[in-house]
Amino acid sequence: MTKRTSSKYKLDRRMGENIWGRPKSPINRRDYGPGQHGQRRKGKLSDFGIQLRAKQKLKGYYGDVTEKQFKRLYTEASRQKGDTSQNLIGLLERRLDMVVYRAKFAPTIFAARQLVSHGHIRVNGVKCNIASRQISVGDEISLGNKAMEMALVIEAQGLAERDIPEYVSVTDNKKATFTRVPTLDEVPYPVKMEPNLVVEFYSR
Template identity: 85%
Template sequence: MSKRSSAKYKLDRRMGENVFGRPKSPVNKREYGPGQHGQRRKGKLSDFGIQLRAKQKLKGYYGDVTEKQFKRAYSEAARMKGDTGQNLIGLLERRLDAVVYRAKFAPTIWAARQLVSHGHVRVNGVKCNIASRRIDVGDEITLGAKAQEMALVLEAQGLAERDIPDYVVPDGAAKVTFTRVPTLDEVPYPVRMEPNLVVEFYSR
């Protein structure tokens, strides 16, 4: 499991964008970067800097997965047929913690990972506590009975800031089916993600 090494909203300040689309984001009040020199005009980023930012933003959005896990996902995406950037997004969206987050079982990707690691989630009726487990098309993800009454889950289900995407089909309040691997356009990112730049970063 990936351990969060810094406060999640630090990513928002660093990127200058509300990466998670949350109303609490400090970027909503302070659009400049962190630190005493954050309000100064930024210098122009190099090509490498632009690619690195795109990678940090995408990696951070999925709960700051480890570099090893992220690079492994990229390597697998590169071996698959078709567009590597689209393949990478598809692989990231198939992570169990990402599907739990998309299903609105948790308010944040970190809360989704915690739900999984604490054994509250079942895949096709079998308990699974591995957040990085890859979900297949047709898999059913269910919340345990105890989790359904948790304040965290009830809060997430009442959030108006995001909707359940088409490729995650709900069946009642505690069960969803992963119906297809989404394309970049179908994933409801609050900000623009650029997997093509991530591909450029790793293929240098």
């Protein structure tokens, strides 16, 4: 499990965007970076800086995936047929913690990862505590008995700030089926993501 060493919302302020689209985000009140120099005028970014920023934003959105895991996903995406940037998004969306988040079993990607690591999630009826597990099309993800009664899960299912995407089919608020690997256009990002810049960053 990836452990955040700093406040997750600092990423919002560093990027100047509400990355997860949450009403609690401080960017809604302060649209400048964290720290005593956050309000200084920002200099123009180089091509490398733009690519790095795109990578950090995408990596941060998926729960601050470790650099090692993220690089491994890029390598796998580049080996697959087709557009590498689309393949990368598909692999990220197939992570178990992300499917749990998309199904609205958890209010945040960090809470989704915690649900998985604490053994509250079943994949095809079998307990799985590996958040980075790649889900296949047709796999059924379900909540354990204790999880169904958790306040965190009930809160997530009542959230109006995001909808369940079409590539995740939910039944009775306790079972979800991953129906297909989405394209970039289908993924409901609150902000613009540029995986093509991430590919440029790694292929330098």
